[in-house]
Structure formats: structure tokens, C-alpha cells
Amino acid sequence: MEIILAIFVGTLYGLIIGLIPSAGATTGLVAVFGFIGWFTAFDPYLGVVFVMSVVAASTTGDSYSGVLLGIPGANSAAATMVDGFPLALQGQATYALSAAIITSTANGLIWGTLTFALLPWYANLIMIFGIPELWAFVMFALATVGFISSTFWVRSIIAICIGCFIGLIGMDPVTAADRYTFGWNYLADSVQLMPFVAGLFAVPEILKGITNNKKVAQHTQSQKGQTWQGVKAAWQYKWDGLRGGVIGAVIGFLPGLGGAVSDWLSYSATTAAHPKEKFGNGNIKGVIGPEGSNNAQKATSMIPTVLFGIPGASFAAIVMALFMYLDFELGSPDLVYDDRFFSSLFIGFMGATVLVAIICLLFTRWIAYITHVPYWIYGPLLLLFVTWACVQYTGGWEDYVILFLCSVLGILAKHFKFSRPAMLIGFILAERIESLSIQMSTLYTIDKLLQRPIFLSLCVAALVVFIYGVFYNKRKIDYV
């Protein structure tokens, strides 16, 4: 009974957090610190079930704000938004959401089973991916920007550069000195991801909605019957979803890459797989591709986290700290033999994945009507939510200023058609590329690198993908 209750409460909590624009799993989990101690009082395993339920539910829930409002629930949901939001504008919000939920759930179940059932076995695999392979993988992810750049490709390149520059603000990893901070100490700890995502995507859309004072959905259509259409679409384009699942699973498995990379890579792979189709203006495959990856990525991120105590993503770092409260020391050999712990991980993640899918499918049709409500009613409320999520870092005036500056950047990028997705990818990858480049050049000579087949294959793949994406991919996406 208490397990069901923990799953239910965790799912509801995760779903609500997922629905809040710009919040996502990491923000939701941070708030759990306030009451995780309750579980130690009766059963810490119940705490594990609860935490995993929050992870699974928030991942599914964050598709809503991306599709319905054009505001990613988390940075990882930004890719879903590119084709999901135009579908909502066309009155097909329920169609997009139900396809997203079915794909996300199916991949969550597949990769959740593979992850938690075979967890101890993965230790050997993770040792194969060294620093050069991770570097090449990140370069591969960056190369896929060619597929998500807009028709204005020069502006896309500029957008990537701007994103990279902002991503490099903070501390120089070699000298440990402040870099590009313009004398503002606050920036020495880097521009935080949340205000950057919110400023780039959320605020411009909210302001547009408020100033236009109109409904989000321009062509009102009945949502009736769209749930079933979405389910059918998920089945019809199952290979796009499964491809996304594989990409998400691989990236989740590699520590430090994170959800945004996997979702964009899946999105890029989907566009590459359908070269004759237009994306960015409401192609359901553009929703199914990235949605295949997010739950899969969350599941496999737990592999390095549990086996080595090395967080596979930012949310996993918070999970690790929460589990420490519950007396579960991730990465310790004893835990690998704790069957009840693994059962709790499995039950929490899988239970919530199924439960949140049922809740979402039952209520999506009604939730989707939010797109028919005049923006002035909920626009200000959304702005409050977004602001709240962004000032959780220090709570000081600096948080507000940085959100304002990122918002100005987002508004300008949108107005002048600079690709905002490309800017986000540059921002996310800049620091990783820099640190991995330093590590690789310090530890490896060219001779040693040439003896690593996985590294070489990934380098070639990155080069091919970039050249094809930039020069031969004529079907650029419209979303900027």
C-alpha cells in the first residue's frame, strides 16, 4: 500500500513540476531535500521509490509546456517544442502530446527494464568509453547542429558562436581565473542553464502571447479523437521513437552529457532520416524522435550513478545526494548486491512511467484546452512560474538581472531569426568541449588516438554529419 502511495504522490509531484515552464526534474528534485528525511523515519526504500517516481513523471510532464506553450518544461524538452508547439498552434495539441507520451512511455519501459534488470553488467561497458571517445561523441553532437539550423544558416553559425561564448563565461579551467565576466563576480560561476533556457525560449513566447492578447491556438479544432490519432502516430513512426530511445540510452550512459544533448541528437537524427520532409512547422516525427530519448536517457543515467557514484546527468547528481540522506551510498560495492534497492529503483521508475502515462492520456484532451484560453489570463502566471524557477539559484537581484539579459537575447534572436536551438546547443556543449579537449590533449598523443577505433569512427561520423547537415541538407527547419 505504501509503495503505491509513494508512486502516486511522487508521480503527481513530478507531473506538476514537469508542467511548470523551465523547471524540470532537477528543480523538482532539489525541492525534495526539504522532506526526504521523512522517509528515513519508516522506510528508506520507500524514499527510493518516491525519488524515482519524481524523475520518471517530471520527464514525461515537461513535454506539456513545450508543446502547449512553446516553453520547454526543462532544457531537454526544447527539442520537442520545435515541432510540438507549431502543432498546438494548428489546434493539434492533444495529437502531439499523446504521441509524445506514448513514445516517451514505451522507451521508458524498454530502457528502464534493460537498465535496472541488467545494471551490474554495465560496469564493463562504461570502461570502454574514455576521454577521446567522449570528446568525439560531444563533437558528433555539435555536428548535428547542421540539421537543426534554420534556413538562415549564417545566422545559425553566429547563434552557435554566441551560445558557445556564453557557455564559456565563468572560470577558466586551466588557470582557475574568472573569464569573460566583465568584472561582475556573479558571472564567475557561469551563466546558469535555467535562466538561459527560460530567457531564450520561455520569455519571448510569453511576451508575444501577452502583447498579442490572443489564444495560443490560432486554428481551433476539437481535441476529441486526437488522443487516439496520437497513439496511432506513435505506432506508425515507431522507428523514429525507438531510434530516439537508443540515442537517449547511449547518452544517458555516458556521464556528463545530459538530457539536452540526447534530445537534440535524436531530433537531428529524425530530420536526417527524413531528408525530404519539412521540420519545424508541425511534423509529428519531430515530436516522436526526441520524446523517444528523454525517458530512456533518464533510465540509463542511473547506470554510472549507481555503479560508480558518478552522476550521469545533473538530475542524477541530486538523486545521489538524496539517496545519501537515505543511507544508500551509490558507488559502493555493497549496494550492487542489495536486491531490495534495485527493486525499489525499478518499481519507482516503471510504476511512475506507467501511471503518468495513464494520467496524461486521460486528461491531455482537457489540459490541451489551455491553448484556447486567452493569454492574458495565464501569461502573467507563467511569467511568475518561470521567474520563480530561475531565481532558485541565489534568490538575489543578480538572478533577476541575468534572466532579464537572457530574455533580451531570446527576444532579439527570435526577432532577427537567429536559431535559438543552435544557440542552446552551443551553450550546453561549450564547457564540455573545452574541458574534454584539454584532458585529451594533455593525456593523449596523436599516435595513441589513432589506435582507438571508436574514437576514429566517431570523428569520421561527426565530420560526415556536419558536412551533410550544413551543405547538403536543403530541408532546414523553420523554428528560430
Next chain:
Amino acid sequence: MFKKLLCATALSAFASTAIADITFVVPQKPGAGTTVWTEIVARELEPFLGETINIELIPGARDIPGFNKWHNELRFEDDHFMVSHGGNGVSFLQEDVDYNYAEYESIGLMNLNIITAIRNDADENAPSFAAGSGMVPEAFAMTLLICGPDKTVDEYVQCFKDNVTWVSGMSGGERRLAFKRGELTATRENPAAFKKHVMPSIEAGDTRLWFHHGILDAENAQHIDDPNYPRYQLEILFEQKWGVPPSGEFYNAYVLVKSFRDGLQKAIWANKGNPNSARLQAALTAMTQDETAMANIVAKVGDYEWLIGAAGDQQRDTLMSFVTEDALRNLVKFNTEALGLASVYKDNLTE
């Protein structure tokens, strides 16, 4: 069970809305090492204090802004106490920070040691090691071990550059994984993390203990061997290898930086004259004497020596006695020239 869960939830919700009497300021983000440490210690301390403890996180670059804010503003509020870590101690020596330990009184601190290990197939005279985010005393220690006695600081700098592969831009997680994969040949951990991440590899025969820094004995102003890892203290290994104990200006810089990092690894501070200090010190003393509370803390953060009140002040005073002009200058010189760090010499520390 169900009713119990609901009751506890309601009670906890009520408790969390109660007004906190004491605030611990932590200079980190949620989930970071010192944040988690503070959460754990605060929850165990509350029953002995009889008051709730609020935790205020003020994150920022290299965890300096939070400490600065407490120093400049919050310390003058009698209910605000600072929780700092070893990184703050190292920054104090070589960065432009506002805070100054000499102006505070210790509530309590944990004395720590850092242990290093090296892979069995690696050459101790040519290790590859992760730099971390700032100055790492291990760089000094391995330079001493590799290069031997009676050298100038310039010679030590050159010897370090010739022999050590110093890898920048690695987080703790990346460092651990790179060591497991053999990309790094040596690594460092605090005692709790050492048991978790390195001991399995030692037991499997892949890795061996290399050296540790010893534990600071504040009374005698020197480092003593760690009973958990006897005969692996740097000073002992150095004498075994080179026939003389380590000494000289470079060694003094090493003692300075390792003391400020490990001797202040986790510390709770009050402004001098804070009327609430005695109450907090008494509660901390009671907590450390309670077997259940300490078992909970040891299980989560490791078993370290606590120095409370006057003992903590003595530790701080001993550390300050290591701060000499030569030691500071050599610390900055090695940091800048060997490690490539942007360190500054702070003449105000020796005035």
C-alpha cells in the same frame, strides 16, 4: 503504516513551517558536498540545540561569494553562522577574498586528511593526476617525493613540469572514472571517498596506497601519521626515500597549503563575541558525545576528528602561524609557474 505516514507527513510539514532560530550559511549549491554535510549535521544537531536550524545557500564562483557575504553582512546578525570548507581555506591564502578567519571564533571543525593512490602499473616518478578546480597540495607533495631535498623553488617547478602530467578541467566524477579506466595513473580522495572509490581497486590488486598528508596536531603545530593508513605520511615516505626529513622553503609552502585545506575541511564559524556561540558549542559537544547521533553522521560523512570551541580556535591559530611571507610567496610562485593558476600574493596576511 499508512496512518503513520500521513501523521509524520503532517508533523513534518508543521515543523518545516516553524520559524528557524539559527541559520547556517553555506557557500554552495543544493546537493554539493558541504551542503549535504551541513544538512546532515544540522539535522543531528537540532535535538541537542532545541531549536530548528535553517540552511541558507549562497553559491557562487569557487564558493567565495557566500563566505564574503557572511563576512561583510550576515556575521553581524547573531543567529547567522558560517559553514566553510577546505577550498575556502586555500582561496584565503591566494585569492582576493574578503573573509578572514582571524576575525571569527570557531564553533567546531572537522580535521581531515587526504589520501592518494597510484595504479600498480604506474611509475611513481611520472604520474598523471587531475588538477581539480584550484590549488591542490598533492602537487607539492608529489614534487617533493619525486624531486628530493635541497632544491630551490625554481628547480622544484621545473622538476614538476618535467615529470608530472597535470590534467586540468576534470570534475570529481570524471577524475574517478578516468582513474578507474587507467587514463589517470594516480588519484586523491578524502577518507570516506577513499574507502568507497579506491579501496575496492586496492583490494583487487590494481592500485596501491601512495601517500597521505597526515593529520594536523594543533597543539604541537605539526602533522602526525594517520592511524588508518600508518607509515604512508609524506614526511615518513620522504625520509625513507631520500634519507633526510623534508625541509626548506618549498616544504614550508606545502605545509601551509595542506594545513589550510585539510585542517579546515569542514568548519562552522561565528563572529567574535556572538552571544549564541556558547549555546551552539555546547550542543555540538553533546552531539559528538551521543553514540546514535555520531553513528548517523559517521555513516554518512565519515569518521573525522571534531575540534569544538577553544580547540577549533587553537587549530585556527596554529594554521595562522604557518602563514609566513616566504611560504606565501613560494605557494604563489609554484601555483603560477608550475600549475598555471592565477594566484595572487596577499601581503596583508603577514602584516
